[in-house]
Amino acid sequence: MSLGSPGPAAVDFCGLSLAGPIINGSGTFDAIAALRVFGDGLLEAFPFDAYVSKTITLAPRQGNRPPRLWEAGAGLINSIGLPNKGLEGYLRDDLPILTRLPVPLITNVMGHSHAEIGELVSTVGSYDQVAAIEINVSCPNVDSGLVMGADPAETAALVSHVRGLTNKPLIIKLTPNATDVAAVALAAQEAGADAVSLINTLRAMALHPKTSEPWLGGKTGGLSGPAVRSIALAQVYEVAQRISIPIVGIGGVQSGDDALNLLKAGATVVAVGTESFRDPTAGSRIGAELAAISRKERE
Amino acid sequence: MSLGSPGPAAVDFCGLSLAGPIINGSGTFDAIAALRVFGDGLLEAFPFDAYVSKTITLAPRQGNRPPRLWEAGAGLINSIGLPNKGLEGYLRDDLPILTRLPVPLITNVMGHSHAEIGELVSTVGSYDQVAAIEINVSCPNVDSGLVMGADPAETAALVSHVRGLTNKPLIIKLTPNATDVAAVALAAQEAGADAVSLINTLRAMALHPKTSEPWLGGKTGGLSGPAVRSIALAQVYEVAQRISIPIVGIGGVQSGDDALNLLKAGATVVAVGTESFRDPTAGSRIGAELAAISRKERE
Amino acid sequence: MSDRTLAPLGRRLVELTQAKQVGAYRLMTCCDPDGPLPQAGQFYMLCATDGWGGGEQERPFLPRPYSYLRASGENSELSFIFEDVGPGSHVLGSLQPPAKLWLMGPLGIGFWRPDDDRRALLVGGGIGLAPLAAWQTELADQANAVALLGFRGTAHADAAHLLRDPQIATDDGSVGHHGLVTELLESELDRDSHATVYACGPPRMLEAVRLLCERRAIPAQLAMESTMACGFGACFGCVVPTRDGYLRLCVDGPVIDAARVQTALEGSDQ
Amino acid sequence: MSDRTLAPLGRRLVELTQAKQVGAYRLMTCCDPDGPLPQAGQFYMLCATDGWGGGEQERPFLPRPYSYLRASGENSELSFIFEDVGPGSHVLGSLQPPAKLWLMGPLGIGFWRPDDDRRALLVGGGIGLAPLAAWQTELADQANAVALLGFRGTAHADAAHLLRDPQIATDDGSVGHHGLVTELLESELDRDSHATVYACGPPRMLEAVRLLCERRAIPAQLAMESTMACGFGACFGCVVPTRDGYLRLCVDGPVIDAARVQTALEGSDQ
Numbered sequence A, B: 001m002s003l004g005s006p007g008p009a010a011v012d013f014c015g016l017s018l019a020g021p022i023i024n025g026s027g028t029f030d031a032i033a034a035l036r037v038f039g040d041g042l043l044e045a046f047p048f049d050a051y052v053s054k055t056i057t058l059a060p061r062q063g064n065r066p067p068r069l070w071e072a073g074a075g076l077i078n079s080i081g082l083p084n085k086g087l088e089g090y091l092r093d094d095l096p097i098l099t100r101l102p103v104p105l106i107t108n109v110m111g112h113s114h115a116e117i118g119e120l121v122s123t124v125g126s127y128d129q130v131a132a133i134e135i136n137v138s139c140p141n142v143d144s145g146l147v148m149g150a151d152p153a154e155t156a157a158l159v160s161h162v163r164g165l166t167n168k169p170l171i172i173k174l175t176p177n178a179t180d181v182a183a184v185a186l187a188a189q190e191a192g193a194d195a196v197s198l199i200n201t202l203r204a205m206a207l208h209p210k211t212s213e214p215w216l217g218g219k220t221g222g223l224s225g226p227a228v229r230s231i232a233l234a235q236v237y238e239v240a241q242r243i244s245i246p247i248v249g250i251g252g253v254q255s256g257d258d259a260l261n262l263l264k265a266g267a268t269v270v271a272v273g274t275e276s277f278r279d280p281t282a283g284s285r286i287g288a289e290l291a292a293i294s295r296k297e298r299e
Numbered sequence C, D: 001m002s003d004r005t006l007a008p009l010g011r012r013l014v015e016l017t018q019a020k021q022v023g024a025y026r027l028m029t030c031c032d033p034d035g036p037l038p039q040a041g042q043f044y045m046l047c048a049t050d051g052w053g054g055g056e057q058e059r060p061f062l063p064r065p066y067s068y069l070r071a072s073g074e075n076s077e078l079s080f081i082f083e084d085v086g087p088g089s090h091v092l093g094s095l096q097p098p099a100k101l102w103l104m105g106p107l108g109i110g111f112w113r114p115d116d117d118r119r120a121l122l123v124g125g126g127i128g129l130a131p132l133a134a135w136q137t138e139l140a141d142q143a144n145a146v147a148l149l150g151f152r153g154t155a156h157a158d159a160a161h162l163l164r165d166p167q168i169a170t171d172d173g174s175v176g177h178h179g180l181v182t183e184l185l186e187s188e189l190d191r192d193s194h195a196t197v198y199a200c201g202p203p204r205m206l207e208a209v210r211l212l213c214e215r216r217a218i219p220a221q222l223a224m225e226s227t228m229a230c231g232f233g234a235c236f237g238c239v240v241p242t243r244d245g246y247l248r249l250c251v252d253g254p255v256i257d258a259a260r261v262q263t264a265l266e267g268s269d270q
């Protein structure tokens, strides 16, 4: 950016001061791998204004059998299955490296019971390096059998359980595979969440072109990318009508225009997911495009 | 089709014998308008093996304010709003013309209460020309406030209410905007439905590029086309694991391969929607492609 | 008799025989041996075989409606003229012969002759000249028909020669009258108001024509536009409000009796 | 020292300088002035600027991984060779100079020299010759290195000349040995088993090489393939099973010590 040209305005996101409104979607940018591939140049031109880590669970997970990817019309279906080193591995191996990033760190966690998630939240929250915690509620509660994030009461119970365990901002990452996402968002807010993020991927599937068996190792997967953009916009808009806490708008963002739409629909920050696969600097590009639109609007 | 080459096998679909497995999605092919545009040639080369009429309601409806269309990535968002002449207008004006079609007629109905839907089902069902009735349950029940097709109990109550009112096959057209579509399908089956059809459009939205206000007259709309294909496949597959009544597979079908995927996932017939807009003979083309694949497989 | 020329069922793969720039517009001619001769004001759904259903924002995806400019029964030629306003027109505009394209039509209801002896006033705004050029040809027997065309400036006014003896108005005064085409229309009506107006152009111009004709009780036919997904009445997406409720422009238009129109603005995003 | 040549952050718009057919394959050269000299076995993510993110089934959407065939520090040239197997390679294969394309890399870990004096046996199946050609160039100092290449038939074997003095096997016997490249490998190992094997090719061939080397306790490096969405470790989509669990092929491969590989078949759809 040339001297004198005003940078993007700082954004207050549930207490975190971000240099701009563009962050990454959890699980779509591994900053540690990217450092190995691109070197420390990544730190000088980090594409996001906050970094959201891939979902971690209490115990390590291998993830799903390959194939894990299917290219769909204007999108991608993945069945990655949340591979991760587990809480201990994350704190030991990853946290020290992630601390080098020039932006606030948001740690994303997931568990199959209140107890698991509680332990993740309280442990992760005790680290100064962690600015906020995002809880991925797209998975079933082993106790109730219900997907935590698909049901308002389930979500409320979870948030109430973990709310007291940390002072850090709690972001609930909602699932779009629900009848009334806005009701879930409202329940999260009432139970004390500081923000919600949406959308996660939509349940989708592909069959093997030759055998007609499910292509993905995990059988079904999640659709992301441009194909889900208009669905994300509708969900963000509907949720924004119902809640007052900030929203992280996610889904198919490829351009400053796409980001602007989510902001206009009610999001406070926007996360870039699949587009980073096509272009690792998509976050910076989208941020610059957005800043250019805002400058033009102000003129 | 050249003499001697075997046509597509006849399909038994809840008692109706169809010449092939390709029908149209409700509201995506107006045979009456098409007769005005293409003339009686349409009857000689009718693109579908059964004809599903656009949703009718008890009273006439104007539909939503324009604009009603938005072109999305690999898809279309519509907020048509179910304009129709009402039951009386349908029976008076449309039925006599639809009777000329060379394929069985499935009439699609929708209402806001059990009483409304009951009246539609019993009246429509009393006409010999109507081979089956499809009930569109994507709308809220004014009595309960819940979307009928998003909740298993709501769906069961509706189907139980109307089941006794007709001997015609009842097809429940499910909404994809639900947490557990398979549970709804199962409830429909248990309450006596003869088939289910899915998917209807996914809730989506677009903002005006200049004003950032909702573009569509109806604010939100429904996404269809290739963008939803993999979501439809996942829902059909999941529903097929849980029910034994036939399934009409719908969503983003553009080719024989797409149709085959839905059949392999568990559908008995496949409906073509948005693709007919791009090519009114898409149904015949897809049917022919499908027949060619089957012939090849048999060789 | 049918109120329209019927379209063969389905879309046809036709070959582009000529593509050239006419000022700010693109003129494209293709050969449609299997189509009937259309009626002025009817339109076609067009899409390219490549570059359709993809691109930066994955658009265009649906075919696009275009009025025909000229149709020749002899050599089955069909011409269109259009402006580059978005992904669809952009892809079409970049085609070079002998590219193939998909075409469906003729569609809709075109202009019709009133059963009186009023003279014809053809009023076009910008690219709205396309159906009027076709209509002028059909009205060749009417010696006193007049064509009035409005444009933004020189580059657009270049296309005026596609009609016979037009009077021209431009927003910037670079060609012809400095002002609006409706001002030309007022003068013509002042001179002799025993006329029927046939108009095509952007919503605001059509609305001005409609109001003017309403005020003066001049019969008018408006060739309107709206976003279309199918062009054959299947989607109910292309409606415009009329005094009798919403009307599907693709099957009950695009030419509508102005007396039925409530406003030519609604549904437009201008 | 890093285990790899680092990639500049982000993708680069580069110009295609040459595109030609080599038998059944397409050879494509572009100029990459802002990229470093890669290491044999490293790869790039490629996509075209047009025709990407669209098309019949709306694919290709994601960039595609390709090993480089040759890289020249002098004139910054980078070549790739590939087969038309789907929408991505089809669009790339139809590009003509001076088309632009997006390129990111070099990515991944290439072949490495063992610290012993074993001779190099390069074993390629079909288009797997690409990284081996690059590796052969880097091994120019090893006089006793041998290249063994297997192909379906003549059209594919045409590309064999991209390596120096290869022994050739074809499935149909049209060129060289009638049979599998692994049979050539057996003979070479019978002759002198003090060797390291560097292999690249389709899953079944790689698996055969892996088993053969395992049985004979010959060290081997396998350049593997899997579907990739990102190429830089972001998506976790490209994993292959190893004795230490799943490994992301794009950051911990594509060249892997055969001793770590459990099977070269899993994840493949063959």
Ligand SMILES: Cc1cc2nc3c(=O)[nH]c(=O)nc-3n(C[C@H](O)[C@H](O)[C@H](O)COP(=O)(O)OP(=O)(O)OC[C@H]3O[C@@H](n4cnc5c(N)ncnc54)[C@H](O)[C@@H]3O)c2cc1C
Binding pocket: B069, B070, B071, B072, C043, C060, C064, C065, C066, C067, C068, C080, C081, C082, C083, C084, C085, C086, C087, C088, C089, C090, C127, C130, C131, C224, C225, C226, C227, C228, C254, C269
């Ligand atoms: C009967 C008829 C005849 C016509 N004849 C002609 C003619 O002869 N010559 C001619 O130049 N034009 C003609 N048009 C207009 C022409 O069809 C449109 O300009 C064309 O469809 C534009 O397509 P596009 O992809 O280039 O632009 P689009 O991107 O479709 O933009 C055109 C307009 O569509 C809207 N829009 C923008 N994005 C979207 C979106 N994602 N989804 C939906 N709408 C959007 C905006 O209002 C924009 O101004 C005619 C239209 C009709 C209905």
Ligand SMILES: Cc1cc2nc3c(=O)[nH]c(=O)nc-3n(C[C@H](O)[C@H](O)[C@H](O)COP(=O)(O)OP(=O)(O)OC[C@H]3O[C@@H](n4cnc5c(N)ncnc54)[C@H](O)[C@@H]3O)c2cc1C
Binding pocket: A069, A070, A071, A072, D043, D060, D064, D065, D066, D067, D068, D080, D081, D082, D083, D084, D085, D086, D087, D088, D089, D090, D127, D130, D131, D224, D225, D226, D227, D228, D254, D269
């Ligand atoms: C590190 C590396 C280096 C490579 N180097 C080369 C090289 O030098 N030369 C070369 O020719 N190839 C190389 N490849 C392979 C090449 O990347 C693939 O062949 C290419 O991606 C094919 O793309 P496509 O769109 O043409 O085909 P695709 O349509 O992607 O088909 C390729 C395979 O993908 C699968 N597939 C089909 N449809 C889908 C779908 N919708 N989603 C996901 N998978 C699908 C099938 O298994 C199919 O056989 C390399 C691969 C890797 C990982």
Ligand SMILES: Cc1cc2nc3c(=O)[nH]c(=O)nc-3n(C[C@H](O)[C@H](O)[C@H](O)COP(=O)(O)O)c2cc1C
Binding pocket: A024, A025, A026, A027, A028, A054, A055, A076, A078, A080, A082, A108, A136, A173, A199, A200, A201, A223, A224, A225, A226, A228, A250, A251, A252, A253, A271, A272, A273, A274, A275, D235, D236, D237
């Ligand atoms: C390959 C892949 C992996 C993902 N992993 C996670 C994850 O670990 N945790 C999570 O909360 N969301 C995950 N997501 C969802 C994204 O963060 C994002 O919500 C979704 O992809 C929609 O955004 P997009 O369309 O911009 O990709 C993943 C998405 C993809 C495509």
Ligand SMILES: Cc1cc2nc3c(=O)[nH]c(=O)nc-3n(C[C@H](O)[C@H](O)[C@H](O)COP(=O)(O)O)c2cc1C
Binding pocket: B024, B025, B026, B027, B028, B054, B055, B076, B078, B080, B082, B108, B136, B173, B199, B200, B201, B223, B224, B225, B226, B228, B250, B251, B252, B253, B271, B272, B273, B274, B275, C235, C236, C237
């Ligand atoms: C413009 C439009 C109008 C529709 N109208 C109806 C309708 O009246 N009743 C109904 O049950 N479904 C309606 N649908 C849904 C379709 O029947 C179908 O379920 C959906 O479009 C998904 O299929 P597709 O992707 O092939 O279009 C409509 C869809 C579109 C695009």
Ligand code: FES
Binding pocket: C227, C228, C229, C230, C231, C232, C233, C234, C235, C236, C237, C238, C239, C248, C249, C250, C251
């Ligand atoms: S464009 Fe579809 S009904 Fe008119």
Ligand code: FES
Binding pocket: D227, D228, D229, D230, D231, D232, D233, D234, D235, D236, D237, D238, D239, D248, D249, D250, D251
């Ligand atoms: S391709 Fe994305 S992690 Fe390897």
